[in-house]
Amino acid sequence: MSERRDAAPDEDPARHVPAEPEQTSNGDEPETTAAIGTEDVLDAEPVPTVATEPPLGGKRARRSPWNRPRDRVFAAAIVVAVAVTGVVIGVNSDNAATVAQVAATVPPALPLAPAEVPGSLTELWRAPSSATPVPIGEANSVVTADKGEVLGRDPLTGAVRWRYARDLELCTVALAGIKVDAVYRKETGCSEVTQLDTGTGRRTAQRNGDAELGTRLVVDGSHVTTTGKKLLNTWRDDLVKSMEYGEVPAVVQPNKQPRSGCTYGTVAAASGKIGVIERCPGDPADRFTVYRATNDEADEPKVDYSTVLAGKNAKVVAMSGDLALIVLPEQKLLVIYGADGVQKSAYPLDLPAADIAQDPVGGIMATAWTAQGVYWFTGSKTMAFSRDDLTPRWTLNNAVGPGVTFGDQLVVPIQGGLAVLDEMTGTTIRTVGVDRRGYSGPVRLASVGPVLLEQRGTTLAALK
The missing domain is CATH 2.40.128.630 (Lipocalin)
Structure with a gap:
């Protein structure tokens, strides 16, 4: 699906309980002190009566062409048709199938974690959360996500504080800084993205994108990258697209991508750079490429280096600064690459073959x-x-x-x-x-x- 807009503000008239205030143009939602369900009536001076002149300087006004009964019937029919059309569009739109219930206040502070792990631990609560590959705990809240619903919970009791739900299936949900990015499936891809405040559930940004089914989110500081076999998308922390790598759906100018026909394995990120294992036609083995999360043009990656590795089925485990840790299963080696794409060191790897035989689900190592x-x-x-x-x-x-x-x-x-x-x-x-x-x-x-x-x-x- 092609890109339709970047970091669109919250425009949908979703059902809010309590009602959300109108968002500003940058996606932030201003605070309001007005109590829900009350009316603020201000005292005002009486409006003085303004003397008016006869129309057209005292001349008799021309008779309206809509004064005849049949004209008024025709005008009423137009109004009814427009109203019905609006209702049909509203009922069948995505907005009508969205429920947003925000927390009335920010969650209270939690006690500190113990200095030492307790000698015993008891289960406080449990909940379904199939869309979170990793637990989300932030801003004195826990976030669970299942089916089409994202819930903010009290960490101690599991009680629901806020709720965001759509009639779409969730692809994945991840913590990005202090916000939660929820990616929904629509048609053939994971194209609908909503960003939520972890503490209150208020929407802070939305966008449409081109993430593939099965995508996961690679978070690095101020950027988030979606994984995929043919396309990687990178967004800023406000969900504005900053980079596309691979088969771009709507090509404006050709030949901006470094290679074509490649499929992608594991992905990692660090320090504003993304590293990806590529399997490209004509290469004797897997390729490891590092490119920048931003450039002047979002469809023209700035590649730091791209190097053909010593074997196939390689995996990038992690990146730190300018360094990358790569697994080479065929050679049974862990290899560290530097900023210039040159191998710095290698270490023997003693693992069962089954541990590294396949790429992990979603293209991110655990x-x-x-x-x-x-x-x-x-x-x-x-x-x-x-x-x-x-x-x-x-x-x-x-x-x-x-x-x-x-x-x-x-x-x-x-x-x-x-x-x-x-x-x-x-x-x-x-x-x-x-x-x-x-x-x-x-x-x-x-x-x-x-x-x-x-x-x-x-x-x-x-x-x-």
Whole structure:
């Protein structure tokens, strides 16, 4: 689907409970102090009667041509036809199928996370959230997303504070800074995007785009990139498109893209740059390309470098600054590339072949970041890397997801619970049991205040 507009303001007359104030032109919504359901009547001076002159300087006015009965009937028919047309359009429009219920106030502050992970954790609540690959906890709120509905919840109770729903299926939802980007499916792609304030659910931006089915969002600072096999789209944090890479739907000028006929594997981003594994006709192996998130023209990528790798089925695990960490399954190597596209170092990789045989769903490797490290869940192990230079640190066997910090400690999900680890050495400090009610698949973690969040497949669980 071709691009129709960038970061369109909120124009739809969606049903708001409570009602949303009108947005400004940049998508922000001004605060209002008027109470819902009340009327503010101002006292005013009486309007003086203004003397009027007879029309046409005292001459008798010309008789209106619409004074005859048949003319008035005809005019009334036009009004009715226009009104009916408006109702039909409204009932069948996307706007009529949107429900937006915003929070009346910002959520209250939460207690701080404990300095040390508690010795036991109890499930507070759980909810369906099939559209969030990773738990979303931000602004003293938790966001769940399922089917066509995005909900802001109280982290401690799970109570719904705000709701945004459409009669479309969600493709994916991700946290981008302090906002939530919700991508909806329409027709053959994931083309409808709404940005919501995490704390209140107020819409801050909307756009139409060209993301493919199965897309995921790669978030890097002030940019978000949609993954895909043929096309990558990058938006600014206000959802204005800043770059297209690949098969652009509506080509204005040809030959602006660096190559044609390629398909894309995994995608990563850092420091305003996007890295992608390409599989292109004529190349003997996979290609790794790094390009800028912005340029003067959004359909003309500025490529920093593009290099053919040593093997096929490669994957970009993570990027940090000018560095990129690449997996070469055929060579059983982890390779670090520098800003010039030249290999800086390589490390042996000891993983089951099944862990890296296929590209991950959505084209994003299962990684998590802390202030000190990068953690990659391979499918059977969690590997730790330095955040600064991406060099390997340690590996934890029998993990079920990457690690995050909770309070001041690193926690990694394992079968039956959590492992609390020394972040630099990987030494296990202790383990904490968690009852996942029979679920044994991958687990993604996040936290908000004293609450630890677990994404277990299509379900989100809150622990404390």
